[in-house]
Amino acid sequence: MEAALSDEFGRDIQLAQAYYGEGRFREAVARITNLVRLQPFSEVLYNFAGAANAGAGEFAEAIAEYDKAIALNPDYAEAYSNRAAALRELGRFNDALESCEKAIQRQPDLADAHANRGVVLKELGRLDEAVASYDIAIRLRPGFAAGYYNRANVLRDMKQLERAVESYDLAIQLKPDHADAYSNRGNALQELRRPMEALDSYEAAIRLRPAHAEAFFNRGNVLAELKRLDEAAQSYAEAVRLNAGFVEAQGRLLFQRALMCQWNEGTTAFDPPPPGIGDGATSPFGALALEDDAANHLMRSKIWARAKYPRTQHRGFKAAPATEPIRIGYFSADFHDHATMYLMAKLFETHDKNRFEVHAFSYGPDRQDGMRQRLRNAVSAFHDVRDLSDKDIADLSSSAGIDIAVDLKGYTQDARSGIFAHRAAPVQINYLGYPGSMGVDFIDYIMADDIIIPDEKRHFYSEKVISLPGSYQINDDSRLISTNIPERSALGLPEDGFVFCCLNNNFKIRPDQFELWMRLLRNVDGSVLWLLRDNPWAEANLRNQASARGVDPNRVVFADRAPAPDHLARHACADLFLDTFNCNAHTTASDALWAGLPLITKVGDGFAARVAASLLSAIGLPELITNSAEDYENLALELATNPAKLAAINRKLLENKATTSLFDSELCTRNIEQAYELVHGRFSRGQSPVHCRVPMTVGV
Template sequence: MSSISPHLALNQIMGPSHIVPASSRRLNIRLSLIIMDKRSKRLISEIEKALVSRPTKIPIKSIEKLLGKTQGSDRLHELLVGTKFALENNQAQTALLLSAISLTTFPENRDCWATFGYVIQIIAATPAVWSVLEKYLGKTQDPNLLIEFRHPIRLAGKQDLVKLLPIETVELNPILITLQVNVAQRESMELATKILEKGKIMLDSNSFSATTEGEFLYCYGEHLLSLGRHTDVIRLLKPFISDQKKIDQIPEDQQKPLRAVLSSAQSRLGDHLGALATSLTHSVSKLPMDESNAAFIYNIALIFSNLQLRETAAELYYLAFQMDKNDATTGFHALYQRSHLCNWEDRDNLKNACNSAIAHSFKQGTSRLRGARMLASCAFSATTMFDSLKLQSHLLERSAEAHSELPAQNQPPPIPRKTEKIKIAYLSADIYSHATAFLIAGLMESHDREKFDIYLFSYGINQADDSFRKRIRNAVGENFLEVSQWSDEQICASIRDEKIDITIDLKGFTQNGRPFLLYSRPAPLQINYLGYPASMGMPYIDYFVGDTYTLTNNNRKQFSERLITLPIFYQPPDSSRTLTESFDRSSHLDIAEDAIVLGAFNSIYKLTPKIYDIWLKLLSKHPKCILWLTDTSISGKSRLFKLATMAGIEPNRIIFAPFLDQEEHIGRLAHVDIFLDTYPCVGHTTATDALFQGIPIVTIAGETFASRVAASALHHIACSELIAESYDSYYQLLDEFINDKEKLEMISRKVKENVKKYQLFDTQRYTRVWEEALTGIFNQWKEGLSASDFFLKI
């Protein structure tokens, strides 16, 4: 076939563009200049074509013709030269297959290991290659193959190869145990936990390299993190990472994921400074601009975000996204944090890049649940920052991929109980003075205890003295469960033990949520309600709740869930809320008596340059108008003031409202003449706060559910004349009301009257409608009917 010069090193065979690891030894065969004959070239081309067209089949005949009857070192010579030629001529699958045959035929030759190790790092293996390796393992049960090539094995999802080894061999090697755990996680998280616990005992009883120990601990820590056992993660990893002698022996690329798992656990338990110390091992500014550093910078940005150090977090997220434009999560975080600061520099390009990134699958990594975590991390930003049904369809695609990563569940299907009461369990992290608590407090008090047993699983921070937490706890009574220290499995076990009929997730993909908590389906029916204004895209969530305005034929496709369509505004009201005494305007605003107050109390991140430009045009045209905004950071104020000055607006016409308790905040809304809504992320709870005071809201109705909430509230009190369909009509509506005092007074009276007339804040009425919907879907299930869209009529 060819001849090559004597004792030529392997990296010389590959040439300067194909350098292999320095550990490879010189070949013990005679080599001279390589001259490939036409027949050999043709056979290699045939092998490549066969592998491309039928990747599962090994082209045995062509390979036998290529190698002929050669044996021993001559056969090795032919395989290595064939590998080199295939690589140089872009016949990648042939190169990988020949190097696999070299390795499995001559396992005692270290050059074969080095060659295969090099090639499989740059080429994804076909089933034919895995077939060669599987056959070799079946014959030799050689553990070194799995240990040496564990990384490409994990990336290819071929951890099942570990089953070909004797169990006693696996249980004595930490690396093999991690592969065994990867396999077990697909079947049972409990089984995986037991394997890791046993492996840890073995690890502690023997001496292994720091690199091996670190790899095992990463696997164990990542597993515990996925179970929500954050305290156990810290106990496991902190001693090892704090041992400077050990950690210094570990390569940098292995240290980063270890630190990331520990810092994530610390951050989730509120130790943000500890998480920061864990992650900041090097100066970020010195890191090269490449993808390998993007994840590291992202983790540091996440910690700064948790510490509410938004300016730094925003720039770090932005830097990480510049390093890796395929990482949608980082891009959406950059957009979200910059929006909190009213930093709109490069906003259009950033939004376009985010749109492009989310259209593709999340990048695979060593973490089993990486896709699920990335989805949970960016879905809220993607939903609230865009009014795009196409983007929502991409989120559904990512959700389907994330769900495929979750381990299989073997729980038996729930059996209908013979009971008079339906057991309902609400789950949330926001049982304190938070928008969710403001909405559900009255509902919790109004549920019919003759027909329903109500439970509430609170897995957020326990703020025992918070007034709304006390109120909800008192309403739920002994069924209020403080579960912030419980793992997902423990919460689900409790749901099963209590024989809950319907679980209601109030968080979804929102901050501090546990969106995968219910994936084991602990209850027969599971609902996505109130907190996350979009589909979770998960088959274990049966229903999403909306109303006749937020849900349309056009946006139906943005939901994987069946829809519960209420005939009234879908948000639960609280008619028992009280207001503080309303003082005159001067107690809040130092303005002229005839000033027109334009109030905008949505979270500042919802403000966009297009909406703010409209507000500035209105201020410029109407000198008596004052803009009253939600308070924001110093840098955010500075940017808004700068834009106002450029538009010729005096800074004293823009006033920032400090944070107040809920009752005081709603009290001061009485001094607002018109409530300015934002878009595409419109007011939700803030919109109903304004309507509670009878303040007219001007909003834009978009396509997605999230962009139609404020308009829905207006629709359900027959005030659709306040709903705009575009930026232009939004400006025109506001301009008309500001221009025409009589028209403004008329719509203000109508809002006040219709809020009462259409019972927008009648908690008892809402609760009965809500309970009717829950009863309806539960009866369908009891009758053995599949879940379907449920449209309730008054």
């Protein structure tokens, strides 16, 4: 009888080990259950059962098995360590950390326990301690490739990118087939602005694991940065093919195709809408031009935020009596020759330095151009924080006593929203960079106006709304316009024909709107459409689309990018700016109006689709705002065929530039300062954020 039991036990343990090694975890659990029946007092079997359940994704069951092992042997360090890993998977990070500590107390030289502690500490945002734990694990097990790999991931989060690359290299040296290490090494190299090396690293990951969807996605990102847009789209498409549930890759693929104006024939809208409003997360910015739906934009932001900032530890700030000066921190990657600075430069210069201490926190490239110097000359302190982690930047802001942190990036390119997840200041505001809600609890306010976010649309924003008078958009009323206005012929434009223009980025152009523009060209003899030359794929596709709609493709003319003063001057060669619908012209709209070029728009649902209406209202031209595509088309046709009416609009625009609020930088600055005083005062009195409306400043 005993021999039969022994044979049964031996057979089952071999099968259980084989199933476990093959990843057939549920079958392993079944065999181990029989083993436990034969030997009910074996802590090793319960530990094995825990590992098999964890492999099957049954983490609660795994913890129960580990607890049985520990009950039999309270000094079983390995079971405590494994239990910690299962607790981590359930999001019970403090319990997991406690379990790691118990494992280490019982067996200080257990490398896995120190490594698991590092993983948990990373989840808790305690990155320095996580690196220290990995260092111990590596010292205890010098050939610990996983330890070097995980250590590198934390160093990357800490923005210690060179050290991260070194640690990835050590992981790869120990485990040459470590595809994930190659892929994440590429991410670190991309952040170091070494894109060709990053590309090589992604290629190595894909050679090692041809079905590595994440590596294809990362490869797509660096190819997009290198302006190899067609290859980027192919790489994203391969990531989606390999992993149909890879929602972030789906979103990037759609946006990449929008950049190239690569449309499916006949597509006028998305049904269903772009990804990111179900279970998976994708960048909210990419969808702004693909659909105009404020509810979906908010949902997409919430899902993205839950995926990217799920467990960040917020610092607490205690209310205290308000004092002056109020310290304002502006955070951006764009403090150089960039659209954000074109709008904001005068704000920094006209801030009341007696009432406000202005700090700039720059986490973008160190470009020493004229706009960067202009900013440095205007602010109280300039902090170059590109090499610091999100938490370290938030700590620096806190130590500088910043009262209000203003996020100028939101979810746009190179954003670092994690800074605000760590609470850089008691009051945090979403302003200007991202035209929509962040969908998070750590951004208190969004600055807008009554056109951008009317009262009935406030529920589409997680932030409380600060409604500024006039337009929310600050402008620089000292921007220079070159006196050298080119001849139309030098720009490829007809000397006498009517010039419709839209100098927005091409990704904002959607098929239904392009169809409308082509009807205008067909109905206005000799007219042309003047667009921005963004990339060769978009140019070719737009011309092909024109031809498919019965319009000579040569009537679609493209403008190269130009220095700001020259770009503003050439607006004189156009007759009418045609706005895009889902994502309006923003800086581009104020460029046109500042240069004296009328613009027509259709007001939409979401923030991004209401910006041009805000600008036109602030400059006193509500007659150029329409509420439907039909009204927009009719207005464009009327202005193109009624020279007297268009001339009257031109005169009104030139007069209103000098008398309305849109291009009055000092007035807009005072309005924004009123907003800061209002929200800072509420915090100082211990009051929660609320929707608020700033009255128009007078006497400026």
